[in-house]
Amino acid sequence: MSKPGSARQRLLSAAAECFYAHGVAATGIDTITATAGVAKMSLYNNFASKDELVLAYLQERHAEWLALYEARLATSDGTGRAGVAAVFDAYADHANAAYVHGFRGCGLLNAAAELASGAAGRDQVRRHKEQVQQLLAGHLTNVNSLPADQVEDLALQLSFALEGAMSRAGLEGRSDLMVRAKALALQLVDQATTADATPQATA
Numbered sequence: 001m002s003k004p005g006s007a008r009q010r011l012l013s014a015a016a017e018c019f020y021a022h023g024v025a026a027t028g029i030d031t032i033t034a035t036a037g038v039a040k041m042s043l044y045n046n047f048a049s050k051d052e053l054v055l056a057y058l059q060e061r062h063a064e065w066l067a068l069y070e071a072r073l074a075t076s077d078g079t080g081r082a083g084v085a086a087v088f089d090a091y092a093d094h095a096n097a098a099y100v101h102g103f104r105g106c107g108l109l110n111a112a113a114e115l116a117s118g119a120a121g122r123d124q125v126r127r128h129k130e131q132v133q134q135l136l137a138g139h140l141t142n143v144n145s146l147p148a149d150q151v152e153d154l155a156l157q158l159s160f161a162l163e164g165a166m167s168r169a170g171l172e173g174r175s176d177l178m179v180r181a182k183a184l185a186l187q188l189v190d191q192a193t194t195a196d197a198t199p200q201a202t203a
Helices: 007-022 029-036 040-046 050-074 080-095 107-112 120-140 148-172 177-197
Strands: none
Touching: 007 029, 007 040, 007 050, 007 107, 029 040, 050 080, 050 107, 050 120, 080 120, 080 148, 080 177, 107 120, 107 148, 120 148, 148 177
């Protein structure tokens, strides 16, 4: 792992700022090295290509989100419902980060939209989104009264709601929409458990 202040870490920080603010394609190597304050050779000493730098940037964003999620989960009450809330809260925390040029939505999806099909970066983003859905499913299995056969469908529904909310929040520059998305998600969870707990009428 690179030390804070190392050329590698400065390059990753510069890439994070520039790729998120201006896009992957619009950000050249010269811009990244100038922002990082390092020589161009330093970039190629640490990354074989721009594609490798993009992949490292996406991996760092994934790690950042996981850290936010784990921090939220650590302060929750440990229930399945609270776990679902922690996933949404982590996205809200990411949206509220101090971006130099403002909030523009999910940096992972923004980058993936620019990458060619089959690119390693797109695979990294796909794995992140799949892991988020798996985390939701795992928490839903711990929600009392929720039938096991509803877990996967509800996890998919919540992941769709999460991604839609993040896209809308980024488009409008409104991170507060993520708070509303969490409230709606928890309503869906509560409705699913309430519906299952409702006694069936006898003939």
